[in-house]
Amino acid sequence: MNRARLEAFSDGVFAVAITLLAFNLAVGGPGAHHPTLAAQLAGHWPAFAAYTISFATIGIIWVNHHALLRNFAEIDRALLFANLLLLFFVVAIPFTTTTIAAYLRAGGGSASLAAALYQGVFEGMAVSFTLLFWWAIRRDHLQVPLTPGQARQATIRFGIGNLGYIIGIGIAFISPPASLALSGLVAVYYIFEQTPARAQRPPGHGGPATTTAASDPAPAEQ
Amino acid sequence: MNRARLEAFSDGVFAVAITLLAFNLAVGGPGAHHPTLAAQLAGHWPAFAAYTISFATIGIIWVNHHALLRNFAEIDRALLFANLLLLFFVVAIPFTTTTIAAYLRAGGGSASLAAALYQGVFEGMAVSFTLLFWWAIRRDHLQVPLTPGQARQATIRFGIGNLGYIIGIGIAFISPPASLALSGLVAVYYIFEQTPARAQRPPGHGGPATTTAASDPAPAEQ
Amino acid sequence: MNRARLEAFSDGVFAVAITLLAFNLAVGGPGAHHPTLAAQLAGHWPAFAAYTISFATIGIIWVNHHALLRNFAEIDRALLFANLLLLFFVVAIPFTTTTIAAYLRAGGGSASLAAALYQGVFEGMAVSFTLLFWWAIRRDHLQVPLTPGQARQATIRFGIGNLGYIIGIGIAFISPPASLALSGLVAVYYIFEQTPARAQRPPGHGGPATTTAASDPAPAEQ
Amino acid sequence: MNRARLEAFSDGVFAVAITLLAFNLAVGGPGAHHPTLAAQLAGHWPAFAAYTISFATIGIIWVNHHALLRNFAEIDRALLFANLLLLFFVVAIPFTTTTIAAYLRAGGGSASLAAALYQGVFEGMAVSFTLLFWWAIRRDHLQVPLTPGQARQATIRFGIGNLGYIIGIGIAFISPPASLALSGLVAVYYIFEQTPARAQRPPGHGGPATTTAASDPAPAEQ
Numbered sequence: 001m002n003r004a005r006l007e008a009f010s011d012g013v014f015a016v017a018i019t020l021l022a023f024n025l026a027v028g029g030p031g032a033h034h035p036t037l038a039a040q041l042a043g044h045w046p047a048f049a050a051y052t053i054s055f056a057t058i059g060i061i062w063v064n065h066h067a068l069l070r071n072f073a074e075i076d077r078a079l080l081f082a083n084l085l086l087l088f089f090v091v092a093i094p095f096t097t098t099t100i101a102a103y104l105r106a107g108g109g110s111a112s113l114a115a116a117l118y119q120g121v122f123e124g125m126a127v128s129f130t131l132l133f134w135w136a137i138r139r140d141h142l143q144v145p146l147t148p149g150q151a152r153q154a155t156i157r158f159g160i161g162n163l164g165y166i167i168g169i170g171i172a173f174i175s176p177p178a179s180l181a182l183s184g185l186v187a188v189y190y191i192f193e194q195t196p197a198r199a200q201r202p203p204g205h206g207g208p209a210t211t212t213a214a215s216d217p218a219p220a221e222q
Numbered sequence: 223m224n225r226a227r228l229e230a231f232s233d234g235v236f237a238v239a240i241t242l243l244a245f246n247l248a249v250g251g252p253g254a255h256h257p258t259l260a261a262q263l264a265g266h267w268p269a270f271a272a273y274t275i276s277f278a279t280i281g282i283i284w285v286n287h288h289a290l291l292r293n294f295a296e297i298d299r300a301l302l303f304a305n306l307l308l309l310f311f312v313v314a315i316p317f318t319t320t321t322i323a324a325y326l327r328a329g330g331g332s333a334s335l336a337a338a339l340y341q342g343v344f345e346g347m348a349v350s351f352t353l354l355f356w357w358a359i360r361r362d363h364l365q366v367p368l369t370p371g372q373a374r375q376a377t378i379r380f381g382i383g384n385l386g387y388i389i390g391i392g393i394a395f396i397s398p399p400a401s402l403a404l405s406g407l408v409a410v411y412y413i414f415e416q417t418p419a420r421a422q423r424p425p426g427h428g429g430p431a432t433t434t435a436a437s438d439p440a441p442a443e444q
Numbered sequence: 445m446n447r448a449r450l451e452a453f454s455d456g457v458f459a460v461a462i463t464l465l466a467f468n469l470a471v472g473g474p475g476a477h478h479p480t481l482a483a484q485l486a487g488h489w490p491a492f493a494a495y496t497i498s499f500a501t502i503g504i505i506w507v508n509h510h511a512l513l514r515n516f517a518e519i520d521r522a523l524l525f526a527n528l529l530l531l532f533f534v535v536a537i538p539f540t541t542t543t544i545a546a547y548l549r550a551g552g553g554s555a556s557l558a559a560a561l562y563q564g565v566f567e568g569m570a571v572s573f574t575l576l577f578w579w580a581i582r583r584d585h586l587q588v589p590l591t592p593g594q595a596r597q598a599t600i601r602f603g604i605g606n607l608g609y610i611i612g613i614g615i616a617f618i619s620p621p622a623s624l625a626l627s628g629l630v631a632v633y634y635i636f637e638q639t640p641a642r643a644q645r646p647p648g649h650g651g652p653a654t655t656t657a658a659s660d661p662a663p664a665e666q
Numbered sequence: 667m668n669r670a671r672l673e674a675f676s677d678g679v680f681a682v683a684i685t686l687l688a689f690n691l692a693v694g695g696p697g698a699h700h701p702t703l704a705a706q707l708a709g710h711w712p713a714f715a716a717y718t719i720s721f722a723t724i725g726i727i728w729v730n731h732h733a734l735l736r737n738f739a740e741i742d743r744a745l746l747f748a749n750l751l752l753l754f755f756v757v758a759i760p761f762t763t764t765t766i767a768a769y770l771r772a773g774g775g776s777a778s779l780a781a782a783l784y785q786g787v788f789e790g791m792a793v794s795f796t797l798l799f800w801w802a803i804r805r806d807h808l809q810v811p812l813t814p815g816q817a818r819q820a821t822i823r824f825g826i827g828n829l830g831y832i833i834g835i836g837i838a839f840i841s842p843p844a845s846l847a848l849s850g851l852v853a854v855y856y857i858f859e860q861t862p863a864r865a866q867r868p869p870g871h872g873g874p875a876t877t878t879a880a881s882d883p884a885p886a887e888q
Contacts, residue, residue, distance in 0.1 A: 002292070005229055005233060005288050007671055007674070008229070008230060008233045008674060009233045009236060009237055009284060011237075011671060011674045011675045011678055012233055012234050012236070012237025012238070012456075012459075012678050013237045013240060013241055014675060014678070015237075015456075015675055015677075015678025015679045015681075015682055016237055016238050016241040016242075016460075016678070016682050017241050018679060018753070018757060019679055019682040019683050019686065019757050019760075020241065020245075020682075021757065022757045022758055022760060022761045023686075023760075023761075025758070025761040026761065026764060027765060027768075029768040029769075030768060030769055030772035030776060036774075036775060036776050037765070037769055037775075037776035037779050037780055038775065038776070038779055041779075052754075055750075055754055055757070056750075059747075059750040059753075062675060063743070063746050063747075063750075066671050070668070077285070080285050081281075081285075081413060084277075084278075084281040084285075087240070087281075088274075088277055091240060091241050091243065091244045091277070092244055092247070094241075094244060094245075095244045095245075095247040095248065098248060099248075099249060099259070102249075102251040102252060103251075103252055103259055106252035108258075109258060109259075109260065110252060110258050110259035110260070113259050113260055113263075114259055191747060224514070227451055227455060227510050230451070230452060230455045231455045231458060231459055231506060233459075234455055234456050234458070234459025234460070234678075234681075235459045235462060235463055237459075237678075238459055238460050238463040238464075238682075239463050242463065242467075299507070302507050303503075303507075303635060306499075306500075306503040306507075309462070309503075310496075310499055313462060313463050313465065313466045313499070314466055314469070316466060316467075317466045317467075317469040317470065320470060321471060321481070324471075324473040324474060325473075325474055325481055328474035330480075331480060331481075331482065332474060332480050332481035332482070335481045335482055335485075336481055339485075446736070449673055449677060449732050452673070452674060452677045453677045453680060453681055453728060455681075456677055456678050456680070456681025456682070457681045457684060457685055459681075460681055460682050460685040460686075461685050464685065464689075521729070524729050525725075525729075525857060528721075528722075528725040528729075531684070531725075532718075532721055535684060535685050535687065535688045535721070536688055536691070538685075538688060538689075539688045539689075539691040539692065542692060543693060543703070546693075546695040546696060547695075547696055547703055550696035552702075553702060553703075553704065554696060554702050554703035554704070557703050557704055557707075558703055561707075
């Protein structure tokens with residue numbers, strides 16, 4: 001199994017899933033039984049919030065997926081199925097996004113369940129990604145091995161994401177909107193959190209291949 | 223026809239089909255005429271079961287498709303159309319998945335027909351894949367020819383999958399849920415069944431290119 | 445503009461369009477106001493026929509698109525927009541397929557219009573493809589130029605497809621099912637029609653690169 | 667991050683978004699409560715107009731995206747997220763296209779809002795593209811640097827697009843159909859507007875790599 005086709009298939013799934021998110025935004029047509037477009041859009045705010053957060057989350061996982069796979073020396077059958085597990089959760093995101101958009105304002109147990117489901121699928125995705133990562137470093141499948149410091153850094157980053165989603169599942173049963181907001185904060189954290197790891201890399205480590213961000217072996221932070 | 227574009231197009235179809243599966247999961251919005259989200263999700267279990275089984279089945283056929291094409295020395299027009307026949311069935315999977323999800327709990331003749339259709343499309347996919355494989359070994363289109371033992375192994379594996387789906391069509395008319403469960407078992411079989419074939423490969427066969435799973439010429443097991 | 449990305453984008457559009465065709469197949473769920481699944485599927489036959497014909501037609505145009513682009517020496521902005529015109533019609537095929545599936549059995553002017561629209565989009569696709577082809581040979585953009593005999597052959601093939609779809613538009617106003625059947629015949633014609641052109645190729649023409657079907661410069665038959 | 671995978675993912679998103687546009691075209695089935703197909707299609711003209719304009723706009727941005735990325739020497743994390751911002755707006759286009767198609771004939775505030783939203787998402791896409799472009803030339807990330815004249819040309823072109831969409835947002839509140847027509851004019855402008863920039867390029871600039879349009883470093887006009 002060459003890496004190119006694994007990436008092509010994964011990219012296809014990421015691209016379709018991220019584009020289908022916007023289906024969620026559809027409003028009803030004009031008519032006697034529908035309010036004005038402005039009223040519909042205003043009432044539709046959970047759909048826009050969930051669309052934005054899900055888009056950012058899939059975008060980030062795609063960036064990290066790419067960074068991780070670039071550093072793989074070898075791709076075996078176990079990794080293919082671990083990757084399919086990751087995609088299994090990615091594909092479910094448009095569903096959980098639609099569900100939280102529909103139920104967030106309904107309140108009660110349904111809103112909590114929708115929010116917990118939304119966070120739960122993100123958590124499944126994060127756990128799958130952690131599996132991919134640990135499997136790679138345990139089996140020495142990386143082209144450029146991580147230093148112990150980098151592995152610790154990466155573990156801390158994974159932990160923060162996983163912890164964030166688990167806390168989010170808990171908060172879902174107290175305040176579904178707060179749970180949604182937390183998943184947005186996790187996305188923002190991952191967008192900005194990478195500079196420290198790069199700054200800590202000892203100069204010259206790994207030779208010329210590491211002089212650009214493109215070949216950084218450690219950005220697998222989620 | 224170069225292999226890269228055949229793979230890219232096939233990967234695109236696999237990726238879209240696997241992502242569309244989740245459309246099947248959509249539940250109704252909140253409202254007086256809908257039960258709570260928890261009740262809807264619980265009543266929706268055939269959709270989740272069918273989604274999981276279809277996802278695994280498309281994922282496996284993608285892994286095997288990749289392994290088979292890697293070993294093709296030449297791609298001619300007949301192979302292109304055999305590949306289109308395979309994709310014809312892959313594209314139909316979201317339809318049969320939605321149909322079994324909708325009808326499994328309805329019982330009666332409709333549930334049986336839905337389950338038979340679900341298995342029938344898997345069988346069409348398995349037969350197309352077998353055609354691709356036999357056409358390749360008959361016409362000497364493989365880069366690394368199979369040993370007679372490997373060809374026999376592959377034939378047994380194809381046979382088990384094909385037999386499983388045909389039995390599944392029969393069981394559909396007795397118990398649709400058992401038929402669905404059987405297609406799940408076939409998927410599990412294909413996830414774990416590959417080690418024997420690799421163990422049987424004579425050491426050194428095919429030179430250094432066969433020292434990793436990535437260049438194994440025989441994983442075309444479905 | 446390198447060819448790889450033009451192919452990747454086009455393949456993506458072909459793959460999504462061909463996969464969306466199956467959305468057309470969805471049947472209603474079980475319920476008091478719906479007939480049995482068997483009755484629904486039987487009444488749904490135009491959807492299955494149209495799905496099969498559209499799938500074959502997009503598959504063929506993809507095969508031919510690939511063959512044509514392989515032989516392009518240079519890709520300029522005019523060609524990019526000619527290609528977008530082709531994709532404009534490809535993207536419309538799921539829409540015309542759904543429409544003919546819905547209206548074929550309704551009869552009357554609506555069925556005729558649906559059939560004419562279905563053939564009309566195929567004709568638009570065929571004309572765009574002819575444009576791509578003529579533009580390439582007029583501007584000397586082919587890597588391996590066609591012999592006059594090959595150009596004549598290709599023109600005859602284009603003519604048959606274009607003529608078939610135009611006749612189909614006319615027949616749509618007499619018998620919509622006959623019009624649908626004709627578009628199926630055109631697809632079958634293109635699946636089997638290529639051997640003569642290959643047999644006529646003078647031996648040795650074009651050097652070693654033409655010894656496999658993969659580098660045949662003339663399969664751009666639609 | 668290598669450019670190939672960034673392009674593959676972006677192409678996937680462009681391809682899915684452009685193909686989903688046609689979902690917008692679906693008409694109701696035959697039945698007592700629906701008019702004839704001809705009447706439905708005639709009443710549906712805003713959907714066809716919006717489909718055509720959105721298709722052309724996504725097609726153009728894809729052509730320009732490709733041209734810009736080809737000239738990037740290096741891809742860092744900031745660029746990845748700027749690209750995700752661009753795709754965020756691209757993915758929203760099927761939604762705004764459906765919305766303007768549904769509301770254009772409704773008139774009143776809803777039609778104006780739908781038209782403003784339609785232009786607003788195009789403007790968001792144009793601003794993101796401008797960001798990508800400026801970030802690249804400020805940080806010296808281009809393989810072939812632009813001459814001051816080329817940078818000025820590109821800035822003028824960006825300005826015309828951005829201005830066109832902003833005017834379109836304003837016109838939306840006076841005449842939604844005129845606003846839609848303006849976005850069509852902007853698309854036509856970008857299809858034909860590139861020759862001047864190419865003519866101004868000093869002969870020999872950039873070496874042999876610039877002798878074909880394929881390696882033109884300056885077509886990033888939107």
